[in-house]
Amino acid sequence: QQQVKQSPQSLIVQKGGISIINCAYENTAFDYFPWYQQFPGKGPALLIAIRPDVSEKKEGRFTISFNKSAKQFSLHIMDSQPGDSATYFCAAKMGNTGKLIFGQGTTLQVKP
């Protein structure tokens, strides 16, 4: 019930391509869905986030698509760059507790 399932585990994309990472959840008590980017040896950094009353949010090259009925959301990275190579985590916040439950992570490699 508290799980967030993320796929794929790893992804290789050519420079300029679109990177797509998917997440799914079961618990309808989740009310906030952020994506984090993490480089080796560093803490995660917030990329973009969405609430369940919105179907899409775009910030620069990053877009979240949210499907409330399917309980799925995805991150699209347009015009992927080698500097985007990192591990990406989706997450879901549990109601008013503030707790974030993380997906398993996706290691993205963008080839020049």
Added chain:
Amino acid sequence: GAVVSQHPSWVICKSGTSVKIECRSLDFQATTMFWYRQFPKQSLMLMATSNEGSKATYEQGVEKDKFLINHASLTLSTLTVTSAHPEDSSFYICSAIIYRDRLDFGPGTRLTVT
């Protein structure tokens, strides 16, 4: 702007000793902080919720007597790993609510127990 900092960034200790990790909120007050643990190439696992002025709330399976959390002020939470063993070696990351739902993370502390 609001920043979450951690100290130290890495620490090596001998088996059986204790080590303290500090998490500070800079330029904002954090009544609630969260401690996560991350093993290599794995996801972040929530260990506990740290509330200023009260006892921490631990997630199922986390030993509260081993991982002591103290949130003595609105800008500081500490995690003490007591009687550390090699299996406690991990990346420990704290986080705090910056505003509304946004949760920012510290840079992490790499703990190696020899």
